[in-house]
Amino acid sequence: MLKGIDKVATGDEIVQNLKAIVAEYFEDRFDNTVISFGNAGSRVLRNVTPFEVGKTNFHAVKLEVPETRRGRKDRSAEKKTMKVSKTGYFRVELAETSGKGKPVSTNLNGNPTPFKINEIHVSHDQFSSSPELLASQIFNNMPRSSSFILVSGFGGEFAQAMHIAFSTLLKKRKIAHINVVIKPSAVEDDRRRIADRGIIALARTSGQVKVYDNEEMVSREKLFTSFDTMNEYEKVNQVISRNLHFYSMALSETAGVIRKSFLEE
Numbered sequence: 305m306l307k308g309i310d311k312v313a314t315g316d317e318i319v320q321n322l323k324a325i326v327a328e329y330f331e332d333r334f335d336n337t338v339i340s341f342g343n344a345g346s347r348v349l350r351n352v353t354p355f356e357v358g359k360t361n362f363h364a365v366k367l368e369v370p371e372t373r374r375g376r377k378d379r380s381a382e383k384k385t386m387k388v389s390k391t392g393y394f395r396v397e398l399a400e401t402s403g404k405g406k407p408v409s410t411n412l413n414g415n416p417t418p419f420k421i422n423e424i425h426v427s428h429d430q431f432s433s434s435p436e437l438l439a440s441q442i443f444n445n446m447p448r449s450s451s452f453i454l455v456s457g458f459g460g461e462f463a464q465a466m467h468i469a470f471s472t473l474l475k476k477r478k479i480a481h482i483n484v485v486i487k488p489s490a491v492e493d494d495r496r497r498i499a500d501r502g503i504i505a506l507a508r509t510s511g512q513v514k515v516y517d518n519e520e521m522v523s524r525e526k527l528f529t530s531f532d533t534m535n536e537y538e539k540v541n542q543v544i545s546r547n548l549h550f551y552s553m554a555l556s557e558t559a560g561v562i563r564k565s566f567l568e569e
Contacts, residue, residue, distance in 0.1 A: 305483065308497075309499075312512045316508070317391060319538070319546025335360065335449070335450055335451070335552075335555070335556040336359075336449060336451045336453065336552045336555050336556055337360070337361040337363065337446065337449035337451070337452050337453070338352075338361070338362050338455065338548060338552070339362075339363045339364075339365060339452060339454050339470065340363070340364045340365065340454075340455045340456065341365045341451070341454070341455070341456040341462070341463040341466045341467045341470070342365075342366065342456055342457055342462055343366070343457070343463075344367070344456065344457025344463065344468075344486050345364070345365040345456045345463060346366060346457040347485075348455050348484075348541045348544045348545050348548070349364055349421055349455070349484075349545070350541075351538075351541050351542045351545035352545045352548060352549070353545070353546070353549065360556075361446075361449060362420065362421040362422065363422050363423075363424055363446065363448055364421050364422070365426065366422070366423060366424070366425055367425075367426060367428060367462045367530070368426060368427045378445075406474040409534075413493070417508075418453060424442060426432075426438060426442075431462060431466070435465045435466050435469040436469045438466070438469070439466060439470040439472075439473050440473060440561055441472070443470070443473055449479075450479075450481075450564065451479065451481060451554070451556075452474055452479065452480075453482045453484060453548060453551050454467055454470060454482070455486075455520070455544070455548070456484075457486040457488070458483075458486065458487060458499035458502045459487070459488040459492065459495030459496060459498045459499035459502075459504060460489070460498070461490070464499065464502040467502075467506070468505055468506050468509070469509045471483055471506060472509050474510075475510050480555060482514065482551050482555065483506055483510055483513045483514065483515045484516070484544065484547075484548070484551070485499070485502075485503055485506070485513055485515050485516070486500045486515075486516050486540070486544070487515055487516065487517045487524060488518055488519075489518040489519040490519045495497070495518075503515060514551075516540065516543070518537070518540060519542070521540045522536045522537060522540060523536060
């Protein structure tokens with residue numbers, strides 16, 4: 305026995321202490337966090353129906369629109385925004401709530417969503433200086449979560465780079481996550497090639513990538529007008545959003561199995 309130690313914890317006490325630590329760990333975290341990067345990913349989140357399993361947190365990370373390109377509506381909306389509590393590094397636009405505290409965010413059809421989507425706006429200078437640093441800052445200012453789902457449309461400058469940087473960060477920290485990527489159709493030849501390179505890079509660093517290829521999912525025979533085109537792509541978004549529910553279920557159930565194995569006798 306070590307000098308100065310009057311009492312050595314019993315095996316049962318050690319087990320109970322460990323269970324308390326594990327319980328606090330999971331209690332302090334969302335079961336899952338869904339993050340979209342860029343406009344395409346954000347449109348997917350706007351189609352999500354309420355998740356029935358576990359506690360899920362939603363964020364949409366967007367590139368800030370330059371002041372010269374903002375309309376009067378955008379400038380007035382700034383009055384409703386709120387800075388992140390830990391840092392002024394970026395701007396967080398919180399979903400409005402009703403008097404009863406219920407979220408009243410709206411989806412693309414103007415209908416209220418039954419959950420809150422926090423929009424994180426970052427400047428082009430912040431992004432271009434270091435996507436990796438920006439990903440770290442965003443992660444450090446989010447509520448804790450046991451797992452993540454990342455959703456983005458690849459083929460552009462912002463969403464693809466941020467998605468890869470955030471996924472790499474989660475991989476280094478050994479945090480479970482699923483990558484969901486939307487690939488442009490063949491008519492966007494340059495963007496499609498860029499997306500292919502990004503998907504390969506993401507697969508190398510983070511493993512499996514769930515790819516939704518617009519070339520395969522959008523019916524060309526139905527694209528007569530711009531309205532038809534919008535409707536077809538919206539159908540793809542709805543398919544992806546429904547699948548997010550199943551991905552979240554799988555991650556939440558995995559967390560539940562781990563929690564149960566620690567906490568039960």
